[in-house]
Amino acid sequence: MPDHPQKAFPITGRWRAIGHGLAPWVVPVALLFFWQWASSAGWLPSRFLPSPRAVVKSFLDLSASGELWTHVRVSTERAFSGFAIGGVLGLVLGLLTGSFRWVETLLDTTLQMIRNIPALALIPLVILWFGIDESAKLFLVALGVFFPVYINTFHGIQSVDRGLLEMGRTYGLSGWRLYREIILPGALPSILVGVRFALGFMWVMLIVAETISARSGIGYMTMNAREFMQTDVMVVGILLYALLGKMADLLAKGMERYWLRWHPAYQTSR
Amino acid sequence: MATILNPELVAPPQSRPARGVSVLLEDVSIALGGRTVLKNFHVEIAAGEFVAIVGRSGCGKSTLLRSIIGLETPQAGRIAVGESVDRNGKPDIRIMFQDSRLLPWKRILPNVTLGLATSFIPEAKRVLDQVGLADRARDWPATLSGGQRQRVALARALVHDPALLLLDEPLGALDALTRIEMQQLIEAVWTNRGFTAVLVTHDVAEAITLADRVVLIEGGRVALDEVVNMPRPRTRGSAKFAALEEKILSRVLNVAQRNIEGRPFLETRSRDAQ
Ligand SMILES: Nc1ncnc2c1ncn2[C@@H]1O[C@H](COP(=O)(O)OP(=O)(O)OP(=O)(O)O)[C@@H](O)[C@H]1O
Numbered sequence: 001m002p003d004h005p006q007k008a009f010p011i012t013g014r015w016r017a018i019g020h021g022l023a024p025w026v027v028p029v030a031l032l033f034f035w036q037w038a039s040s041a042g043w044l045p046s047r048f049l050p051s052p053r054a055v056v057k058s059f060l061d062l063s064a065s066g067e068l069w070t071h072v073r074v075s076t077e078r079a080f081s082g083f084a085i086g087g088v089l090g091l092v093l094g095l096l097t098g099s100f101r102w103v104e105t106l107l108d109t110t111l112q113m114i115r116n117i118p119a120l121a122l123i124p125l126v127i128l129w130f131g132i133d134e135s136a137k138l139f140l141v142a143l144g145v146f147f148p149v150y151i152n153t154f155h156g157i158q159s160v161d162r163g164l165l166e167m168g169r170t171y172g173l174s175g176w177r178l179y180r181e182i183i184l185p186g187a188l189p190s191i192l193v194g195v196r197f198a199l200g201f202m203w204v205m206l207i208v209a210e211t212i213s214a215r216s217g218i219g220y221m222t223m224n225a226r227e228f229m230q231t232d233v234m235v236v237g238i239l240l241y242a243l244l245g246k247m248a249d250l251l252a253k254g255m256e257r258y259w260l261r262w263h264p265a266y267q268t269s270r
Numbered sequence: 271m272a273t274i275l276n277p278e279l280v281a282p283p284q285s286r287p288a289r290g291v292s293v294l295l296e297d298v299s300i301a302l303g304g305r306t307v308l309k310n311f312h313v314e315i316a317a318g319e320f321v322a323i324v325g326r327s328g329c330g331k332s333t334l335l336r337s338i339i340g341l342e343t344p345q346a347g348r349i350a351v352g353e354s355v356d357r358n359g360k361p362d363i364r365i366m367f368q369d370s371r372l373l374p375w376k377r378i379l380p381n382v383t384l385g386l387a388t389s390f391i392p393e394a395k396r397v398l399d400q401v402g403l404a405d406r407a408r409d410w411p412a413t414l415s416g417g418q419r420q421r422v423a424l425a426r427a428l429v430h431d432p433a434l435l436l437l438d439e440p441l442g443a444l445d446a447l448t449r450i451e452m453q454q455l456i457e458a459v460w461t462n463r464g465f466t467a468v469l470v471t472h473d474v475a476e477a478i479t480l481a482d483r484v485v486l487i488e489g490g491r492v493a494l495d496e497v498v499n500m501p502r503p504r505t506r507g508s509a510k511f512a513a514l515e516e517k518i519l520s521r522v523l524n525v526a527q528r529n530i531e532g533r534p535f536l537e538t539r540s541r542d543a544q
């Protein structure tokens with residue numbers, strides 16, 4: 001354990017801040033050293049798990065040849081195209097069912113029933129319908145994104161503060177203006193929760209889709225490496241997925257921070 | 271808040287502009303959730319009049335205001351607002367709700383100009399200054415105190431220049447000093463613009479300070495309808511003021527007393543007292 005600067009030596013706030021910043025990294029770094037040591041000592045056969053050094057080297061080689069970036073680009077494009085399709089559909093349908101009673105009556109029960117089918121259970125059918133080409137992956141990603149966005153949009157619209165709606169109407173708002181000034185902003189926190197879940201699902205679905213079959217992308221790179229027992233490349237692929245997932249999460253957080261800056265939870269200084 | 275001392279505001283014009291509309295509630299009955307709140311409630315308010323509604327908590331004051339603006343529909347009776355003054359069908363009514371109901375995702379100034387054209391921004395800034403919050407125009411509502419939010423809601427209602435203004439305990443969360451300043455502001459704006467005002471308050475002195483008439487609601491009906499015949503601006507010091515306050519308060523207490531004596535579990539105590 002590192003000595004906690006706060007207690008050990010109360011010097012300047014700067015040291016304290018650095019200590020606080022470093023503390024969470026102590027365990028991962030220690031694990032990394034242990035892993036490297038276990039590999040070097042021959043405890044961990046490289047066909048089982050490569051050493052961290054080998055992973056870094058493999059990463060550098062792959063990115064120098066440009067191969068890595070092609071795969072990352074293909075996977076990212078896939079993820080966000082699927083996200084765009086599923087997200088827009090979920091948003092539009094959620095807005096419609098949330099805003100119009102008759103659309104809700106017409107569609108919501110059906111959608112809730114479909115939601116109960118695990119998306120991954122559809123894979124055999126999806127392969128049957130789309131084969132194993134690009135559209136199958138887009139479909140799976142879009143499906144994974146659709147439901148979190150749809151449900152949270154619907155719920156967000158339904159739970160807009162009725163008092164504020166009442167107020168808006170008595171202050172002369174109606175139709176589109178009421179929608180823009182009160183209903184949409186009121187539903188936004190919930191919609192963004194949906195988007196954040198959706199971004200998580202997006203990567204899960206993409207990984208599954210690319211692992212089943214692909215001719216490019218991170219999943220292809222990883223599965224291809226498996227055939228040649230290149231465990232270092234496999235670990236690079238896995239870490240890339242983790243990194244991209246983290247970036248998608250940061251993106252979602254950034255959107256929340258910007259769009260919900262009025263919200264007490266996001267108010268830092270002013 | 272210096273604007274309140276603005277001579278233009280303090281000295282009212284000789285005759286008020288005829289902006290207001292009349293309000294008529296004819297034998298109105300309203301039940302909410304199966305409980306009768308207003309029962310054959312009858313009140314007439316003249317155009318431009320300032321009426322204060324007082325009464326104990328839960329007697330139906332908010333319900334009365336909500337029914338005037340059409341948020342509650344009476345089961346029986348008739349509500350008419352401004353039969354003669356008919357601007358595009360509906361007269362302009364604005365209500366300041368008991369809870370301030372600011373839009374949390376709009377900064378203070380856009381909250382005040384809600385539903386208005388951008389040409390109203392200077393006026394909104396002026397009114398914000400009058401409620402003492404000019405420096406908070408760019409803040410989020412979440413950063414304001416309860417009393418400050420109330421003042422923003424008051425500013426929002428005043429900017430609209432309605433023909434009928436309904437105020438539901440607009441000053442409930444304010445300290446005594448700010449309260450007096452806001453009362454002066456409401457009175458000055460009412461005097462200058464000439465709208466009809468209905469003010470709900472739990473403070474009898476506030477009702478007497480501001481209103482032409484004080485209406486007491488009790489048991490869903492008008493229990494007392496007192497004309498306040500005193501020159502403005504009114505001060506609490508005068509004997510007439512004190513007498514009227516005493517009269518209304520004792521009436522409220524009387525009814526309360528009767529309620530207490532009517533309760534079975536207090537019977538022994540009231541018998542002892544006799
Ligand atoms: N939506 C509702 N459903 C059922 N009952 C209601 C509803 N709204 C109000 N009431 C009841 O109607 C009665 C009058 O309520 P109202 O809000 O008009 O009281 P009030 O005079 O404004 O009280 P306060 O001074 O506490 O604001 C209360 O007994 C309340 O419980």
Ligand SMILES: [Mg+2]
Pocket residue numbers: 331332333368438
């Ligand atoms: Mg009330």
